[in-house]
Amino acid sequence: MMEGNNKKIYMQEVVTRDGFQNEKNFISTDKKIELINQLSQCGYSKIEVTSFTSPKAIPALRDAEQVMQGIIRHPDITYTVLVPNIRGAERALSCDVDEVNLVMSASEAHNLSNLRMARETSFYGLCQVINEVQPSNTFINVSLSTAFGCPMEGNVSLETVLSWVARFEEKGVHGITLCDTTGMAYPTQVAEMVAAFKKRFPYLQLTVHLHNTRGMALSNALAAIENGADRFDSALGGLGGCPYAPGATGNVSTEDLVHMLELMGYCTGINQEKVLKAAARLPALVHHDVPSQVLKAGHRLNLHDIPDTIKEHQGN
């Protein structure tokens, strides 16, 4: 098990996009902005603010412009937004985002089910977006959903995933996110995928996006790190999830991942106290409990008082 030795791990917060997009109760624009401003003080490398999708498709994020324009941007943080198409790209660019995050699935069935089009159609559309965005010098990232398995097709081969990466690399994108959309990834698989990616695409920024559906997210993160990954999406409170995986818990929890990595000697740059304070606000914002475990149990050295009767005993 690799010691951290102060190796830098870059943390990217996705709660206000991937976390909030499935929430039934609309979270007010002011509260979103307030939360993002709070998160901007926590030491993240990147924050995925919102999604410039159609307000009809994702009403929870219908205030994308207001949120993006309302936040106070920290100079050290990359503010990214999800962009599904040309219209979304135009809206995002008009808000002067630092990065656009495009998305398609590595598996055909999930792309059809989630984006209602074939992968080739998605690719063609995203190439148009890339052409549109490139002159602005905005950073372009592509998120590949179901890169570690598809809830409908099952296994997705490493070669399938890497061939999509190759096609986007050729188009000149800056970063790729490998997404374990429904928590199907397991450690040895992640190790193999990340090692192959790093070998073939050493100059692409790689983000690993894990879900904790089957409890393996932290183990998968360690497998990724051991094979050269240093950048993770995570969601405050472990919010998020996928409508195609009923019963699933959400994204890997920021506070759980940071807590483990810092104990192991990695340097995430995250202020754990501030992150926990922000996470503690979530249940009131979303009106339900959140899966995060460190939020419930506290840091491992949050000690309990020794009962008085025992203190006396110890004195003997």
Place this chain on the structure above:
Amino acid sequence: MMEGNNKKIYMQEVVTRDGFQNEKNFISTDKKIELINQLSQCGYSKIEVTSFTSPKAIPALRDAEQVMQGIIRHPDITYTVLVPNIRGAERALSCDVDEVNLVMSASEAHNLSNLRMARETSFYGLCQVINEVQPSNTFINVSLSTAFGCPMEGNVSLETVLSWVARFEEKGVHGITLCDTTGMAYPTQVAEMVAAFKKRFPYLQLTVHLHNTRGMALSNALAAIENGADRFDSALGGLGGCPYAPGATGNVSTEDLVHMLELMGYCTGINQEKVLKAAARLPALVHHDVPSQVLKAGHRLNLHDIPDTIKEHQGN
């Protein structure tokens, strides 16, 4: 991240002891027996059946004799029971158990709080139990609580833990369980502890007992395996927990741990389908939801149907 390569990992089920002991609603003797008989068909190496503690101290397990004598014992499984003192040992031996599992804490405050005596007093008492049990050739295991941290004292040094192990080794016990009683262990710490244990006590049977309080149980298991551990306690459904760690989730879930290890190529000998069937009975038995994630989400390759509209689309 180490591939399993069919390496054998021994699984020890603790749900009817560590899981049930804190349940408020008494689970009937018949239902306990029925569950243990079901678990005996799942491929475990060891099952911790019950605890021969005072019925006043742990009323949930007041039927220890009836359960131990009522189950159908599988010849390949070691049936173990927790034994706190001479009286418990006598009761256990009268039931012809395969193993007695003695317990004390590695930290003074937890021993005082949990067992109401100093560690030296516990050690003296357990030595008497060992003397009592040894002539019967019953296997003797000692569980060291708070081996990876104490919820009241904080860190417990590796040397403290190993010095208690050494004292029990000298007394001739067969096995030691290092318990992460309140989920304070983290992967690099587990790696160091297990490596040191295996080097110093190569002939003692080592069990690692993990709790998932802060989400790290599966990562800790991998760290333990990479350093020579091959034997784990786990609880069906992830039941269990500790009264001194409020909000904490329980033991590492059997089905979550087995699911990950089998995907990585380890051979646990566990029939996952049978274990999930047994786990599915738990919520009705304990009258509440259980933390297990694979129980909710299913095996990673439990696929969802492709919606009809998409099937048509794929046909195009």
